[in-house]
Amino acid sequence: MEAATLLQLWALAALALGGTWTTLGGTQTTLPDHRISLETGTIFVHELERELFQAAFLSESEEEDGAVPITFRAQLRSHPDLPRWLRCAQRGPHRSAFLYGSATAAELGTHVIEVLASNRLTYETASQRLIISITPSPEGDPPYQAEFLVGNRDVEELLPAAAREQFVQALSDIWEHDELRIINITSALHRGGRVPLPIEGRKEGVYVSVGSHAAFSPCLLDASSEQSRFRCRLGQQPLASCYDTFTPQFVIRWCNLTLLRVLPTPTAPGPVWGPGVLEGSGDFQPPTESPPQDLLPSFLVTLLVPLAVAAVLCVVLGHLMCCRREGVAKRDLETSDIQLVHHSSIHGDTAELRSMARSRDVPRPLSTLPMFNVRTGQRTNPITHPMGGPPDGARDPLIPQQR
Numbered sequence: 490m491e492a493a494t495l496l497q498l499w500a501l502a503a504l505a506l507g508g509t510w511t512t513l514g515g516t517q518t519t520l521p522d523h524r525i526s527l528e529t530g531t532i533f534v535h536e537l538e539r540e541l542f543q544a545a546f547l548s549e550s551e552e553e554d555g556a557v558p559i560t561f562r563a564q565l566r567s568h569p570d571l572p573r574w575l576r577c578a579q580r581g582p583h584r585s586a587f588l589y590g591s592a593t594a595a596e597l598g599t600h601v602i603e604v605l606a607s608n609r610l611t612y613e614t615a616s617q618r619l620i621i622s623i624t625p626s627p628e629g630d631p632p633y634q635a636e637f638l639v640g641n642r643d644v645e646e647l648l649p650a651a652a653r654e655q656f657v658q659a660l661s662d663i664w665e666h667d668e669l670r671i672i673n674i675t676s677a678l679h680r681g682g683r684v685p686l687p688i689e690g691r692k693e694g695v696y697v698s699v700g701s702h703a704a705f706s707p708c709l710l711d712a713s714s715e716q717s718r719f720r721c722r723l724g725q726q727p728l729a730s731c732y733d734t735f736t737p738q739f740v741i742r743w744c745n746l747t748l749l750r751v752l753p754t755p756t757a758p759g760p761v762w763g764p765g766v767l768e769g770s771g772d773f774q775p776p777t778e779s780p781p782q783d784l785l786p787s788f789l790v791t792l793l794v795p796l797a798v799a800a801v802l803c804v805v806l807g808h809l810m811c812c813r814r815e816g817v818a819k820r821d822l823e824t825s826d827i828q829l830v831h832h833s834s835i836h837g838d839t840a841e842l843r844s845m846a847r848s849r850d851v852p853r854p855l856s857t858l859p860m861f862n863v864r865t866g867q868r869t870n871p872i873t874h875p876m877g878g879p880p881d882g883a884r885d886p887l888i889p890q891q892r
């Protein structure tokens with residue numbers, strides 16, 4: 490009794506839930522495609538702006554402050570996750586999300602990323618396709634690369650263009666050069682770091698790779714020298730021969746500095762363009778979907794023309810066979826009387842001879858009889874009585890030969 494009541498309640502609850510689900514959501518809006526071009530060897534950051542997606546939701550937000558909780562999900566088209574080089578970071582449903590990563594030569598080509606934004610209040614979703622074309626960097630990899638660990642930042646705090654600009658500004662004083670390029674930004678969590686305690690001011694830490702064509706400054710070389718490494722192992726700060734211009738915005742963990750000297754790889758000679766190659770004009774833009782064609786006329790022609798020909802042939806054949814038929818009467822009319830008399834007299838004479846032969850009582854000629862044995866005179870029908878004679882009755886002579 491108890492179990493039955495429970496089951497009933499459960500079914501009712503499920504029905505009610507299903508009802509609210511259908512009234513609340515299931516609507517999906519699609520934003521227009523967004524095309525992005527990027528080069529290899531440079532950090533790529535794309536902010537998924539909450540406002541853009543919030544405007545796409547049909548229902549207005551009911552909250553007083555107008556902030557709808559939105560969660561973003563991104564994936565490579567027809568794949569369950571993002572490609573290896575791309576990451577999606579969103580701190581909470583009230584923050585924007587960032588797609589970021591650094592493409593290598595292995596990722597050249599076009600990647601179609603599908604972004605799905607879900608409204609956590611109304612279950613509405615909005616989707617957008619990002620079409621990312623990756624082209625090789627014309628300069629190649631910068632020969633001098635350095636990796637810094639920024640201790641007081643989370644990854645999405647360093648991703649906005651302003652923060653990156655600020656970082657490069659601060660670094661250019663230490664590197665003593667202006668042309669610096671951020672190659673890669675990674676959260677320390679993805680490199681074996683630990684999730685910080687939920688205490689104000691504790692951050693994950695971010696690895697920032699910077700490349701340049703200018704040699705490392707003495708200051709950077711000092712910070713990664715053997716002596717500095719030794720001091721780090723003892724738990725002390727490395728030797729600093731210059732003023733740390735990063736402070737106070739960025740706290741650099743100098744012990745985790747890595748300097749990398751990338752030797753230019755001898756690139757294989759590229760393909761030689763022969764004639765007939767069109768002038769390159771940026772990325773290839775595939776044509777949009779072909780317009781639907783009207784196939785009805787060709788269908789009708791294919792179907793109706795053979796049908797019409799067949800019908801005409803039928804009519805002609807029917808006319809020939811039914812209406813143009815020449816009967817016996819017409820033939821008799823066209824034959825001369827003397828021929829008809831001649832013909833019928835032959836018929837009559839033959840019939841008379843036959844009837845006379847039937848009434849005559851004489852043995853039939855041997856050749857008209859079934860097989861018979863020459864020596865014994867025994868008659869056998871080779872078909873119905875095969876025994877007694879040679880098995881192949883067809884070899885028996887029809888007319889007996891005298892010996």
Ligand SMILES: *[C@@H]1O[C@H](CO)[C@@H](O)[C@H](O)[C@H]1NC(C)=O
Binds near residue numbers: 592673
């Ligand atoms: C960027 O950093 C991530 C994580 O450390 C790494 O997997 C990736 O290969 C790096 N990309 C480039 C282009 O160096």
Ligand SMILES: *[C@@H]1O[C@H](CO)[C@@H](O)[C@H](O)[C@H]1NC(C)=O
Binds near residue numbers: 694721745
């Ligand atoms: C920084 O480098 C030290 C060794 O020098 C290492 O023990 C530590 O794990 C590194 N920190 C991070 C966040 O990787």
